[in-house]
Amino acid sequence: MASDKNVAFTLARGATGFFHPKEGPPLPETDQRKFHAALYAAARAARGRVGEIEEHTYPRTFHTATVIDVTGVHFLLCHVxxxxxxxxxxxxxWYTEEFVAPPRWAHVFADFGFAVLDRPQLMLPLSAVxxxxxxxxxxxxxxxxGITTLGGVLFNAWD
Structure with missing residues (x-):
């Protein structure tokens, strides 16, 4: 663990997706209806449309979706x-370093209560987490x- 003054991100219980009943109550679940509402609102803000939506399946720790606009296809992940x-x-x-900067319209997710993680955050070394x-x-x-970054810990498919 990094010392408090050097911490750039704090992991929450369940960040890796692993859960063992002896570790306490079940892990929280991201509200899928809220995610879908944010996704469609983001597509409207992008003047585009929602493409594919794929719900999380074990062992993945995330849902995937695409928004298609005039600039192309934007792939997004939502932690489960x-x-x-x-x-x-x-x-x-699963991902290690394949993250990109959020598009301009990504702020819509924050309006729905989601934290939009940018590439520098996702590339943080675990020593800064x-x-x-x-x-x-x-x-x-x-x-x-061999995971060394925050993004690799959050968006994985380990079993």
Whole structure:
């Protein structure tokens, strides 16, 4: 864990998607209706349309969707347990460094209560992240997959 004065992001319980009943109550769930409402509002703001929406399936920690506008296809991720949204270059099952800057219309997600994570945040080294909520099982997966960034921890498909 980074010292408090150096922490740029604090992980919340469930950030990795792992849950063991002995660890406490079930993990929170991101409100899918709110995500869909934000997605359609963002598409309107982009003067585009919603493309594909794919709900989370185990072991992925995120929902995926696309917004299509005059500039092309924008791939976005929504964390399944926390209201975090990120943008990527392409659709994949898990991510490490493929994040891109949010488009101008991404602020719409913040209007719906989501935190829009930008590329510099997602590329933060774990030394700049408060990782105190990570369990030994979480750390085993982080090390096994060679994850070194915040984005890699949040948007994964480890099993």
């Amino acid at each position: 347990h926390h209201p975090w949204v990120a943008f990527t270059q392409e659709r994949r099952d 408060d990782t105190s909520v990570l369990t030994p099982d979480d750390w085993r997966e982080v090390r096994s997959y």
